[in-house]
Amino acid sequence: xxxxxxxxxxxxxxxxxxxxxxxxxxxxxxxxxxxxxxxxxxxxxxxxxxxxxxxxxxxxxxxxxxxxxxxxxxxxxxxxxxxxxxxxxxxxxxxxxxxxxxxxxxxx
Amino acid sequence: xxxxxxxxxxxxxxxxxxxxxxxxxxxxxxxxxxxxxxxxxxxxxxxxxxxxxxxxxxxxxxxxxxxxxxxxxxxxxxxxxxxxxxxxxxxxxxxxxxxxxxxxxxxxxxxxxxxxxxxxxxxxxxxxxxxxxxxxxxxxxxxxxxxxxxxxxxxxxxxxxxxxxxxxxxxxxxxxxxxxxxxxxxxxxxxxxxxxxxxxxxxxxxxxxxxxxxxxxxxxxxxxxxxxxxxxxxxxxxxxxxxxxxxxxxxxxxxxxxxxxxxxxxxxxxxxxxxxxxxxxxxxxxxxxxxxxxxxxxxxxxxxxxxxxxxxxxxxx
Numbered sequence: 001x002x003x004x005x006x007x008x009x010x011x012x013x014x015x016x017x018x019x020x021x022x023x024x025x026x027x028x029x030x031x032x033x034x035x036x037x038x039x040x041x042x043x044x045x046x047x048x049x050x051x052x053x054x055x056x057x058x059x060x061x062x063x064x065x066x067x068x069x070x071x072x073x074x075x076x077x078x079x080x081x082x083x084x085x086x087x088x089x090x091x092x093x094x095x096x097x098x099x100x101x102x103x104x105x106x107x108x
Numbered sequence: 109x110x111x112x113x114x115x116x117x118x119x120x121x122x123x124x125x126x127x128x129x130x131x132x133x134x135x136x137x138x139x140x141x142x143x144x145x146x147x148x149x150x151x152x153x154x155x156x157x158x159x160x161x162x163x164x165x166x167x168x169x170x171x172x173x174x175x176x177x178x179x180x181x182x183x184x185x186x187x188x189x190x191x192x193x194x195x196x197x198x199x200x201x202x203x204x205x206x207x208x209x210x211x212x213x214x215x216x217x218x219x220x221x222x223x224x225x226x227x228x229x230x231x232x233x234x235x236x237x238x239x240x241x242x243x244x245x246x247x248x249x250x251x252x253x254x255x256x257x258x259x260x261x262x263x264x265x266x267x268x269x270x271x272x273x274x275x276x277x278x279x280x281x282x283x284x285x286x287x288x289x290x291x292x293x294x295x296x297x298x299x300x301x302x303x304x305x306x307x308x309x310x311x312x313x314x315x316x317x318x319x320x321x322x323x324x325x326x327x328x329x330x331x332x333x334x335x336x337x338x339x340x341x342x343x344x345x346x347x348x349x350x351x352x353x354x355x356x357x358x359x360x361x362x363x364x365x366x367x368x369x370x371x372x373x374x375x376x377x378x379x380x381x382x383x384x385x386x387x388x389x390x391x392x393x394x395x396x397x398x399x400x401x402x403x404x405x406x407x408x409x410x411x412x413x414x415x416x417x418x419x420x421x422x423x424x425x
Contacts, residue, residue, distance in 0.1 A: 007277060008288035008308060014376045025289075025305070060287045063234075063307070064143050071137055071158065086143070094322075097284070101319035101326045102364075104387055 015056035016045065022054055026062035028069075032076060036065060039080035041087070061087075109186070111179035112207050114160035122178070126165065133161040159208045169211050206269055209259060232295035232304030233259070239308050241278060243315040243325075247347040247372055249280035254306075258295055276308060281375035283323050286310040317345060323372040323380025329365065330389035331355060344384055346370045353384060361388045 009015060023030050036042045037052075042061060044052035061083065069079050115122050118132040137158075138144065142151040163169045175194070179185045239252050254274040262268055276290055287309055294304025318325040329344065339357035343350050346367065353365060364383045371380025391398060 006274075006290045006293055008279070008290045010281075010375050011287040011289055011307075012375065056289075057287075059289070060307075068141075068143055071141055071154075072134070094285075098321035101321040101324075102383075102385065104328050104385060105319075106328070 011056045011059050013055045013057060016053045017056050017059060019052045022062055025059050027066040028062055035076050036080060041080050041083040109205055109207055111181060111183045111185050113181045114164055117156050117160040129164050163211050227299055229301040230298040231301040232297040234294045234304040236307045238311055240311045240313050242313050243318055246282050246312055250278050252276050252278060280373045282310045283372050284312045284320055323374050325371045325382045327384050328387050329384035330387045333388055336388050346382055359386050361386055
């Protein structure tokens with residue numbers, strides 16, 4: 001059974017989500033999300049605002065956070081540490097991909 | 109119904125205590141969890157492990173599972189005649205059901221409200237799928253067919269895995285690692301709960317010529333020694349067709365020549381760039397005429413490409 005194609009939403013800096021939406025999409029509670037913001041692993045667009053909004057790319061991070069917490073039975077401190085390591089790995093992998101892309105494929 | 113040996117999956121004996129089961133699960137999860145593992149088979153493997161753990165960590169489910177007896181993995185089997193009534197199900201049919209769905213429907217599983225007795229609003233399950241697309245498709249946008257095996261409840265409230273095909277539009281602007289969300293395309297919600305979402309992870313299939321980094325592309329540009337020395341205008345392929353690139357005189361190997369805006373498009377901003385990386389290509393076999401010309405050049409040139417060797421190495425004399 002095939003269904004009509006759906007227009008997807010970008011999970012990047014072009015889109016924004018509210019704290020409540022982030023909670024609904026990730027499965028984490030508002031309180032857990034606030035704590036992860038305190039730990040510095042999630043970043044609202046403007047932390048000084050009363051109603052936080054987030055770049056939609058944090059949806060991916062928050063969903064990973066929820067999975068890791070459930071599957072590894074982590075507390076929020078260990079979760080924040082794990083997420084910061086994953087972020088560094090992602091960053092290093094992107095640098096590595098970029099460096100590899102600039103290496104010639106064959107020698108002429 | 110096909111048998112799965114949850115003890116074997118976790119690598120524990122059938123009389124393992126809760127602690128041993130938890131430890132075995134954690135050890136395997138560290139190795140195979142898709143968020144931390146680089147193993148391409150990790151995701152499937154972790155699903156099995158999580159399914160085994162979900163049953164064995166719950167005393168009621170473990171007892172119900174143990175009562176099914178021990179069979180070979182993959183073997184078709186029937187539960188004992190009184191098994192269904194013992195676990196509160198009146199008219200279970202076992203032919204067309206997955207063991208995990210059956211166990212999830214028991215005791216503990218029912219609190220999810222998913223069973224026929226549940227009345228609480230429950231959102232549908234979210235799915236995550238990786239779509240591998242070509243660079244050309246990423247450039248132009250594309251439609252992909254996604255094949256998913258999704259759990260759905262029939263009219264009697266029984267769980268079945270049904271194959272479903274989604275067509276998803278991947279708009280132009282995606283690159284490697286981009287995530288997209290298709291609202292409402294996950295599992296069906298129950299009792300007024302919202303339908304789940306489908307999350308797409310974009311992976312680019314390696315291309316024979318172009319190497320992506322974000323939205324930028326890199327391309328090897330082989331040049332003959334005289335083209336690099338004298339400068340030349342050369343035809344260069346791009347995802348939008350051939351363009352002509354002016355190579356300046358004295359182009360060194362490894363120089364990046366930027367073709368602005370010729371990389372991958374971005375969703376809402378300016379497109380990435382294409383970088384042609386100059387490589388000096390030497391004819392693998394010289395003709396007689398070429399050899400003579402190179403010999404003339406060698407005799408007449410004062411160029412020393414290694415002049416810096418002497419100034420940068422200190423001899424201890």
